[in-house]
Amino acid sequence: MRDFSYLRAGSIDAARQAAALPGAMLLAGGTTLIDLAKCGVAEPETLVDITHLKGLDSIEVSERGATIGTLAKMGHVADHADIKSRFPAVSEALWQAASAQIRNMATIGGNLMQRTRCPYFRDPSNFPACNKREPGSGCSAIGGVTRGHAVLGTSDACIAMYPGDLAVALVAFDAIVHLGQRQIPVDDFFLLPGATPDKEHAIEPGEMITAIEIPSLASARRSTYLKIRDRQSYEFAAASAAVGIEFEADGRTIRDLRVALGGVATKPWRARAVEDALKGKVLEPDAVRAASLLAVEGAVDHGANHYKIELAPRVVARAILKMGETA
Amino acid sequence: MTRTTVPVHLDINGDHHELQLEPRVTLLDALRDRLGLTGTKKGCDHGQCGACTVHVDGERVLACLTLAAQVEGRTVTTIEGLAREGEMHPVQAAFLEQDAFQCGYCTPGQIMSAVACIREGHAGSDEEIREYMAGNLCRCGAYPHIVAAVRQAALEVQS
Numbered sequence: 001m002r003d004f005s006y007l008r009a010g011s012i013d014a015a016r017q018a019a020a021l022p023g024a025m026l027l028a029g030g031t032t033l034i035d036l037a038k039c040g041v042a043e044p045e046t047l048v049d050i051t052h053l054k055g056l057d058s059i060e061v062s063e064r065g066a067t068i069g070t071l072a073k074m075g076h077v078a079d080h081a082d083i084k085s086r087f088p089a090v091s092e093a094l095w096q097a098a099s100a101q102i103r104n105m106a107t108i109g110g111n112l113m114q115r116t117r118c119p120y121f122r123d124p125s126n127f128p129a130c131n132k133r134e135p136g137s138g139c140s141a142i143g144g145v146t147r148g149h150a151v152l153g154t155s156d157a158c159i160a161m162y163p164g165d166l167a168v169a170l171v172a173f174d175a176i177v178h179l180g181q182r183q184i185p186v187d188d189f190f191l192l193p194g195a196t197p198d199k200e201h202a203i204e205p206g207e208m209i210t211a212i213e214i215p216s217l218a219s220a221r222r223s224t225y226l227k228i229r230d231r232q233s234y235e236f237a238a239a240s241a242a243v244g245i246e247f248e249a250d251g252r253t254i255r256d257l258r259v260a261l262g263g264v265a266t267k268p269w270r271a272r273a274v275e276d277a278l279k280g281k282v283l284e285p286d287a288v289r290a291a292s293l294l295a296v297e298g299a300v301d302h303g304a305n306h307y308k309i310e311l312a313p314r315v316v317a318r319a320i321l322k323m324g325e326t327a
Numbered sequence: 328m329t330r331t332t333v334p335v336h337l338d339i340n341g342d343h344h345e346l347q348l349e350p351r352v353t354l355l356d357a358l359r360d361r362l363g364l365t366g367t368k369k370g371c372d373h374g375q376c377g378a379c380t381v382h383v384d385g386e387r388v389l390a391c392l393t394l395a396a397q398v399e400g401r402t403v404t405t406i407e408g409l410a411r412e413g414e415m416h417p418v419q420a421a422f423l424e425q426d427a428f429q430c431g432y433c434t435p436g437q438i439m440s441a442v443a444c445i446r447e448g449h450a451g452s453d454e455e456i457r458e459y460m461a462g463n464l465c466r467c468g469a470y471p472h473i474v475a476a477v478r479q480a481a482l483e484v485q486s
Contacts, residue, residue, distance in 0.1 A: 003350065049394075
């Protein structure tokens with residue numbers, strides 16, 4: 001790991017100003033950044049430590065929704081009683097992510113800035129070509145070992161998978177990212193790779209995530225996060241789904257449905273086609289399974305990751321049917 | 328660019344240490360190489376194995392992904408700080424009694440993780456113990472005995 005200068009920010013404004021300088025990066029939990037610095041992927045000149053800032057780790061839940069400070073730890077949010085009762089998919093996505101140790105370190109804001117686990121991205125000495133690391137250098141993954149790569153949202157420049165869980169639940173429920181002066185929907189915060197896979201987030205130098213806001217929704221209250229993976233725990237998703245459902249008064253007809261996918265796309269992937277196909281319909285297994293196939297419309301595989309195209313709709317269908325059983 | 332060391336004040340197991348460190352030095356390397364506290368192990372050094380688990384302000388974290396400079400002003404507990412007046416911590420005693428290790432390399436991390444797991448209230452069943460101890464790998468595969476040790480210690484600590 002190359003050495004760097006270390007600054008401890010005394011205020012949000014000081015942190016923003018220091019991090020806007022060339023070569024500077026914000027340091028929160030460090031679970032991505034220190035790891036990538038050891039890999040030789042991140043080469044910061046200066047780290048601006050924001051973990052000592054006060055008042056940014058609150059978790060406030062009201063009738064309007066939840067507001068989670070950027071420095072709240074993943075583990076604390078997962079265990080928060082009101083998050084568990086009003087946003088079960090958010091809690092479940094969090095406790096199924098990483099390990100207990102990492103959840104005690106990693107912050108909510110930092111979680112949104114998590115980088116891909118693409119092994120070619122993480123290994124610059126053996127794989128110099130990576131458009132995400134070095135724009136224009138090519139993609140080592142295309143034509144390589146692709147079992148863990150994305151099938152949705154890919155481009156000719158990059159097929160790296162977005163590895164996180166929390167943001168999948170957040171896009172399902174239209175969460176908002178607070179960047180101090182401005183706020184943007186979390187779905188717009190994550191960018192498709194297109195021709196510029198190095199640009200992953202709609203955040204500019206000098207900006208810092210200050211909070212995440214999740215609006216109160218009936219569908220968020222009856223929600224779940226289903227994560228299928230190679231190991232039972234402490235593993236990234238082979239495919240996952242955040243699903244929330246609201247029924248009409250009859251308890252059978254779907255008034256609102258939220259579906260988002262993880263483990264299969266280049267960003268947290270909202271599956272609106274599945275939602276639209278089932279809204280207004282009675283929840284019925286065959287219809288759910290048929291509609292769930294729409295989750296992978298437009299999917300493109302690169303060989304070894306083909307299984308995700310079959311797996312993802314099954315995960316979606318199972319999650320929707322599970323939520324139906326609780327009606 | 329010339330790099331300078333920075334003064335870092337660390338509170339480890341109740342002892343205060345003044346060190347001059349490069350900012351990139353992790354808590355793990357500061358513990359092992361500068362303070363001689365080699366009970367905390369370096370396994371993967373990338374946050375994947377849990378061998379370096381310590382407590383910061385009472386919560387389990389990974390020392391390999393924590394900069395030493397970041398924990399200034401916080402209290403750090405390592406495996407060396409668990410025993411009280413020569414008496415093993417109940418989790419240490421349970422690991423011994425249940426034969427919860429073979430080579431022993433992951434054991435300090437397992438024990439630090441288990442102490443926190445019980446304190447968090449995540450040791451209510453074998454299934455829950457397995458889930459909340461998943462961040463500590465044991466390549467000898469002593470998992471059944473580790474679960475038994477955590478279960479035994481959880482009952483003792485709670486009673």
